[in-house]
Amino acid sequence: EATSVAKGNSEFANKLGEKIASDKVTAIDDGSIPNAWGSVNIDDEGVPTEKNILIENGILKGYMVDKFNGRRMAMHPTGNSRRQSYKYAPTSRMTNTYIAAGDDENDAIISSMDYGLYAKQMGGGSVNPVTGEFNFAVLEGYIVRNGQIDTPVRGATLIGKGSDVLLKIDMVGKKLDMSAGMCGSVSGAVPVNVGQPMIRVSQITVGGRE
Template sequence: MISDSTTKKVLARALRSGGDFAEIYVEDRSSNSLRLEDSKIERASSGREVGAGIRLRVEERTFYAYTNDLTEKGLLTTADTLRAVLDSSSLTKILNLKAREARSCRGQDTIMPQEVPQEDKVALLKKTDQAARQVSHEVIQVIAWYSDEIQKVLIANSRGLLVEDERIRTRFIIYVIARRKEIIQTGYKPLAYLQGYEALDQHPPQEAAITAARAAVTMLDAIAAPSGRMPVVIAKGSGGTIFHEACGHGLEADHIYKNASVYAGKRGQRVASEIVTAMDDSTLKNSWGSFGFDDEGNPAQSTLLIEQGILRNYLYDDYWAERMGERATGNGRRQSYQHLPIPRMTNTYICNGQIEPADIIKATEKGFYAHTLSGGQVDPATGDFVFGVSEGYLIERGEISTPVRGATLIGNGPRILFEIDMIGNDLEISPGTCGKEGQGIPDGSGCPTLRVRELTVGGTQGGI
């Protein structure tokens, strides 16, 4: 991407007028996407984005500039724009750069997406469309997206760090609409992996399309959702969204430092039921939120957040770790070279319990089963949330029964962690895109099937 000698020159130039720390982040990203709608390709796009961001820290101040000119002259000019804002005789010595360490998710069986003919990708989209429509004549629309991305990054800093990471991501999203007279329902299924095209051989989109179509058709028979406080069983994967949004962001170090989180000052204290253990783990093989190095060059790692209900750790990038006297946890992430790294989750989840999922349902005489969540709102300071349920069912006499529509889950994330009284052994991590401070990044969030002892369900009917 750029030579070691150029890297060292740029770091030295950035620090010529003073500063405590300098870093360069170089990115080369190639992407391709296809969208199918009405059984035909509606959109196709591809592109390449190349650039570098240079960060300069002076005590607690941070300066940042970026460019898409990767020539040595272009990079030095960008470094000069940072140097110009300082007037200091305090110089920081550049340590000798270490031997370049490179990682990649590429393996012997990796099928590089750019090597797959475009017509094969189009054919897969059409097969997926057919699979969904064959579920029922009530399926009236199928929208499917395919995308792939190869991101190569180089990160170096004035402390001698020099690493490279190659990230290959493949994604396939299916959205199905079913209609019966005036009733319209939807089904949705995302597939996304830190893998090449072989991911779609291992996880066929046609199967995901059938799942989404069956959900949409099933919900055509749904009755109005009940309302009130009741036991709620949340399906594997789905509850991870609540944990991510209502709890996970509150564990990011910038929120902790600013006292903008209910978890500030609670390390070592009980914050959940004793059966709850939670992790953030960027080392999970093939998982959407994984990588080799974070966007500050720290190796991917696994961080224990909650252990049997006790808060053990927060999520740190380099900047906040230094300010708070802690060790970075490999959670410095950024959307692109145009952005500063900030503390972000990777793959965040509630760990497996010991109970079979079916036994959780059997143990629930009456309640609500949230199979799939849709959009929602969260107050990051308090953890208060409202999440829609796109696929939900009543639980009656220990069995999943009637589908219901129009349900919402209303509660407080930190509080419901204390209300979890059963956890299954079927952990599933779902892919998503996490937004924070205008940056979107790939992430995973998950949980096994679990039961919340009592949670408010919003609906239009009375209690069950």
């Protein structure tokens, strides 16, 4: 989001045109998807929403830009200026944000794993936008052994840095799943969609408890 990028408070600031992810990763924010939870016809500055390519085949192509920060960054607004109500000043926010579907079958992703964690359902967590460090709880997860889903696990947490994980994605599934929610920030809470297909990350830190 340009709100963070313009201030240098993002690990992806000043990296347009650089490789920040695996070649298999294309990420999109699209507020124009018909009837989607995060969609709006125009943003809160009167700019029409659009399909905004953020990452294309691993290369950083764009940001989510509002008018104010667009002027600071010499970039065109992308229809991402949003606010909860008139009580808040609008600023750059996500709409429907997702990793695009890839070429791999889900079964092939699982069968390719000698040993790993299948995180079937994710829970809450936190992200530091400046450093990209994150932690997210795994609500439903299973150990994978020799390409087979095996023992269920509980209390697992995925820990890492966004830029590192993006570079370690080596398989991307064909089926895109979206999840609706509310995103809170300085301009209030707004409806958003987030989504991705099944992905395989070659290496990630997994924490947990007994």
